[in-house]
Amino acid sequence: MSNKIKSLDELYQLALRDIKGQQGSIVIYVANIPQVSQTNDIIGNSLQEWLPAWFKDNGLELQPNKSTQKFPDFTAIFEDDDNVEMDIKCWNADNTPAFDLANFESFYQVVYNSPDKIFAKYLVIGYKPNKHGFTIDEIYLKNMWEMTSNTPTKPINLQLKRERPYAIRPYNFSRNPDSCFEGPIAMVNAIRQAVEIYPLETELPFTPDEWYAKMVRVIKAKGYDK
Amino acid sequence: MSNKIKSLDELYQLALRDIKGQQGSIVIYVANIPQVSQTNDIIGNSLQEWLPAWFKDNGLELQPNKSTQKFPDFTAIFEDDDNVEMDIKCWNADNTPAFDLANFESFYQVVYNSPDKIFAKYLVIGYKPNKHGFTIDEIYLKNMWEMTSNTPTKPINLQLKRERPYAIRPYNFSRNPDSCFEGPIAMVNAIRQAVEIYPLETELPFTPDEWYAKMVRVIKAKGYDK
Numbered sequence: 001m002s003n004k005i006k007s008l009d010e011l012y013q014l015a016l017r018d019i020k021g022q023q024g025s026i027v028i029y030v031a032n033i034p035q036v037s038q039t040n041d042i043i044g045n046s047l048q049e050w051l052p053a054w055f056k057d058n059g060l061e062l063q064p065n066k067s068t069q070k071f072p073d074f075t076a077i078f079e080d081d082d083n084v085e086m087d088i089k090c091w092n093a094d095n096t097p098a099f100d101l102a103n104f105e106s107f108y109q110v111v112y113n114s115p116d117k118i119f120a121k122y123l124v125i126g127y128k129p130n131k132h133g134f135t136i137d138e139i140y141l142k143n144m145w146e147m148t149s150n151t152p153t154k155p156i157n158l159q160l161k162r163e164r165p166y167a168i169r170p171y172n173f174s175r176n177p178d179s180c181f182e183g184p185i186a187m188v189n190a191i192r193q194a195v196e197i198y199p200l201e202t203e204l205p206f207t208p209d210e211w212y213a214k215m216v217r218v219i220k221a222k223g224y225d226k
Numbered sequence: 227m228s229n230k231i232k233s234l235d236e237l238y239q240l241a242l243r244d245i246k247g248q249q250g251s252i253v254i255y256v257a258n259i260p261q262v263s264q265t266n267d268i269i270g271n272s273l274q275e276w277l278p279a280w281f282k283d284n285g286l287e288l289q290p291n292k293s294t295q296k297f298p299d300f301t302a303i304f305e306d307d308d309n310v311e312m313d314i315k316c317w318n319a320d321n322t323p324a325f326d327l328a329n330f331e332s333f334y335q336v337v338y339n340s341p342d343k344i345f346a347k348y349l350v351i352g353y354k355p356n357k358h359g360f361t362i363d364e365i366y367l368k369n370m371w372e373m374t375s376n377t378p379t380k381p382i383n384l385q386l387k388r389e390r391p392y393a394i395r396p397y398n399f400s401r402n403p404d405s406c407f408e409g410p411i412a413m414v415n416a417i418r419q420a421v422e423i424y425p426l427e428t429e430l431p432f433t434p435d436e437w438y439a440k441m442v443r444v445i446k447a448k449g450y451d452k
Contacts, residue, residue: 022257028276030362031248035279042268050254053261136256 004059008076008084008121011060012141015123024050025133040129044090047125047134051088062086071102071110072120085120093126093137097174100167101144104158105200107168108191112204112211115218118184119143126174138174145187147173149180155193165198183226188215230285234302234310234347237286238367241349250276251359266355270316273351273360277314288312297328297336298346311346319352319363323400326393327370330384331426333394334417338430338437341444344410345369352400364400371413373399375406381419391424409452414441 005011026037026046052062052074062074072087091097101122111117124147126138148157149171159167173180181187192212206214231237252263252272278288278300288300298313317323327348337343350373352364375397377383385393399406407413418438432440 019257024254024256026272027253027255028250028272029253029359030250030273030276030280031245033280033283035276037272037275039271039275042271045265045268046252046254046263047256049263049265050256050261054256054259057259133255 004079005055006078006080008086008123008141011055011076012123012139014058015125015139019054019136020139022136023130023133024127024136036132038131040092040134043127043129043134044092047090047127048088051090051123051125071107071117072122085117086123087120088123088125090125090127093128093174096172097124097126097147097170099170100159101148101170102168104165104168104194105202108195108200108211109202109204112206112214115215118188118215118219119222122147140174142173143184144168145181145184146177147171147180148187150190155197156187156190158194158198160198163198164201165194183224184219185216185224185226188212188219230305231281232304232306234312234349234367237281237284237302238349238365240284241351241365245362246365248362249356249359250353250362262358264357266318269353269355269360270318273316273353274314277316277349277351297333297343298348311343312349313346314349314351316351316353319354319400322398323350323352323373323396325396326385327374327396328394330391330394330420331428334421334426334437335428335430338432338440341441344414344441344445345448348373366400368399369410370394371407371410372403373397373406374413376416381423382413382416384420384424386424389424390427391420409450410445411442411450411452414438414445 005014024047026042027034028037055062061077063077065071065073065075072085074086074088076084076086078084089099091099122140122142122144124138124140124142125136127134128137147170148168151157157169157171158165159169171180181190189212192208195208195211231240250273252268253260254263281288287303289303291299291301298311300312300314302310302312304310315325317325348366348368348370350364350366350368351362353360354363373396374383374394383395383397384391385395397406407416415438418434421434421437
């Protein structure tokens, strides 16, 4: 038996065991002379680079999605298990999470053709900057609906650009996990409502109701009823 | 006698001797596990952080300009010499330099009150990304007028934002050093012309001609005639 990561849950358990609470740092070498970075704004990007490299060291290859427009970023290639669509998100846990969960329009189209991507998993890492770098404070393995919610003005937390829906953003799931969507059906219903309110860039060969019906069918087949 | 850097020229010579041609890399550690960064877009920012830290190790403190709007970024504090206003710029030497030399409007205002800042020095580093990080390929110590020029459509290489002048950008000085401005007077004349063509955000208590006359006076007093 190899020591390779065999499932997304094993990956999550490994992360909890080996990196939660640990210190991290970014060191720049020139001519072998090291200097520790004090700049907070490269921590997130650096972590997003470190994690897939570390998973690879532990036998799990993450295949990047070839199209950068497509959702989600990676497919985790397991030897003895199904491949799993997944994404990695990092945020400064001194602040409210504000990363993009997905590009709205791309997500809406992609899941119509590949409804299983509704169940794409997010490995989410909350770091806190400190004097020498950062610590890894929070680690989650979540579905999209466990991280977003409606807002006072919108059916789902949508970032708009020039009046068009641009990205699905998180709710403060880390502080209030119970105020996110109840389940995937509540989320796809909110997305249908958002498409009815905000016009999309592209004309699509299906209506919001057809989209919703297809999503609900697939979600119920997976055993969810909310 | 200490080993401290005593002038900007010593700093330049040290950089040429110790880092030109050298390999650099960026390593991210989490829980002491290192992974080498493969992302090109953090090299410039990382170098811009490494250099002042390395100068400090060599006894030269760069005092950051308190206002981020102001020009230039640093004052070099020399023990036995005058303090010198300076900036550090890094660019990917596989491409044409495209960093901002200065915010146009801030530069225009700041040098009216502190004309010596016209002579602020730029330490400019050209790096080339490679498999394990980057190499330091080019190092220059230059004045602003040695790095920019007019363009086919503008008296000086100006980046516009919403029709307003935003930043002074470099000419490809690394490939064609002789096609930059002949000297500081040619540059301030070009800036005066640009102010006459492009309206500024702020109303100022001096005219472009008054600004130009003051600059020329100070520049000639330093012995330049072009």
